[in-house]
Amino acid sequence: MSSTIQDKQFLFIIGAPRSGTTWLQIMLGEHPQVCTSVELTLFDRYIGQWMETWRHEVENAHRPGLNLFWTEQEFHGFLQDFIYKTYERALATKPEATHVLDKRPSYSEHVETIQTLLPNARFIHIIRDGRDVATSMMAAARDFWFQTDTMQKAATRWDEKVRQAQVASRFAGQYLEIRYEDLLEDGVATLKKVFDFCNLPITEAQVGDILEQQAFEKLQSSRKSASSEYKMPPGFYRKGKAGNWQEELSAAQQQQFDDIAGELLRELGYAGDNWVTQTSKEVANP
Template sequence: MNVRPVFIGGCSRSGTTLLAAMLGSSPDIVTVPEAEFKWDALKDGSVFDGQVRLGRLLDFLAADPKFAYWDVALPRLVSGERDEQVPFAAVLSHLAASHAHAAGKPEATMWVDHTPGNIRYVSTLAEMFPAGRFVHIVRDGRGVASSVIPLDFGPNTVAEAADYWSSQVSMGLAATAHVGDERAATVRFEDLVQRPRAILTALCDHLGVAFDDGMLHRRDYRVQSYTADQHELVARPPDPLRSTAWRTALTPRDVEIFEARTGELLRYLGYVNDYGITARDLDKREHLTSASRSLARRLVTDRVRRYLRRRRPIRSAPSAATGVKSRATT
């Protein structure tokens, strides 16, 4: 499968999975599961100067429980093959092609990786994949805060969410500027759910792939079982009301704290601040209360919830299009 990859990235809870699922509803595009193992492999020394020791990488993947979601059988190597060095990009492309076959899309001409952290390593990806394209999806940070705080990972308070969103969005803006407009595009979550046809048509044109009406209605991508709860909206048609749902989820004081900690970054991205320069940050009492609650959640509640969630069988959740589950891989 000689195809071009598209790497979607952005702050968590900004719509990376939704956008990837919409694109993956085209018969010409396959969306692969999130692939954090890319960075883990790079960091553990499996990859050097773009080359990978095949045996070491396969051992690494076999031990990674999340890789089971790819539904790809790893090859068995004879002793002489384990030290063979091959381009890491070729390995990733092979895995994507294998996943495309497993997903029933052997003729796909594009594969989409929607790991949010892609924005942190765009320079490396651009070097490994000269024909690759990049999409940075941005969401109103107040919406991100209202979405991420209830989860068992990431920020636990609005102050933490503000700092997290600022750093991730800034990373994404720098990444897209680094590779340039020809290879990178920016999509706002709010525009995607309010004007999906227009946004997807323009994005497909930028990516060099045909827009398909199925992107608006069908969801061929099956979310991972252990994240099914947090991705339940992915299977539904885009809901314009999601763009302002944070107004009922956050208190006015939450919004003020968020805006105090993010300055005018919201405005730079085309959003409207409620408080602007008059926004007040946490006072000493609020800071102590916020830190105490966050610590309690991090040490107890979040750990228990993560443990229970990760005990779920490794399989894909039903797709919106078919309701069929893939075979269990554990």
């Protein structure tokens, strides 16, 4: 394997689905030094399963498997070769790029595996108010392939994916956490912070141009994805605003969300202890 692909900076956008991960990916992909593509499913459907099988066999030495013939170093080398060859295919679409960006919410549960096999990887975790995420997830389940069709599923998934992604904070200097709401309110400063974290040179004016060109309303009409060969399904880009949950979630749904993921919601500063009661009163007495 040539050193070319190994010398690239690998970037991963992680977090819960419907948190703005696609929007962020598209904007970062506008930088001339960034190569990106559609979600490659590389770590959740392929590498992660192989790594988990390896760990299981090593921990159960009385029933050896592949580890009888391979060392861990050899096995990791084999997986790295597969990863590099995959990203080389993506890089062929933008060979001048110095950074390779991959985005997939399911990667959140595989950050340790990614860091083991790509030690220089950097993780960008975008967090959105879980109530808006749950609202969007359930709407997406009605419109296309999402399976989070109940509040229980949506709230659980948001809680799990955010906590899993935060594991990457253990890797000093390789983890950045931003808020979706900050992208909406102060997009230039927030996006510039991401580019700086990735060591991608860019001016504030250029960041502003990217935000204007990739405005949410434009993505809604164009159904743009990170690949020029693929369009997102109709309805993928929904409303894109903050606080939409207040208009769409019933008091019962709010309470169910709080029962499942309220602790994390409060940890992140999105709500106080009695937000369900207060919101319900506001709806009843507008």
